[in-house]
Amino acid sequence: MHIPYQLKRSTRARTMRLVVHPDARVVVTAPHAFGQDSIERFVVKHSDWIERHVKQTRGRIVIRVWRHKIPVLKKRALVMASERCAHFAATYGCTLKKITVRAQKSRWGSCSREGNLSFNYKIAVLPPHIADYIVVHELCHLAEMNHGKKFWDLVAKTVPEHKTTRAELRRVVVVYD
């Protein structure tokens, strides 16, 4: 079996290292002393492991973010969140308070007890229908602070396909370049 991989030479590495990235890229890090033959042998030896991990990445929606673009994305996310919140607030007839954008690791959005909404800046790189779902989700928390049936009924008013969208959102992996 031939496995395409990217080779990185490292001055610090003492042994060879193998990583399968979320976008299915296989990267081998090897010290300079190791020749091409031993690297090839190393990859072949771990081919089952590589194949297994590459398979696991299937179905993921990989979104690349350039680190130097983060400040721009934060600004864009705030404009977007404000605009979409205003749009959906009109439909739901709710009053908006403060809207902020944050760099959160694992959360896409939150709604405080005081009714302030906060969004992850990465909503700026999501497909628009997924970003809209996140906006609607937090907006509906202004009326329902839980995830009960009433809450999901509210969400479904503007995002009837929210189940599929949520499944899509779970498949999103953000990769930093």
Ligand SMILES: [Zn+2]
């Ligand atoms: Zn929620």
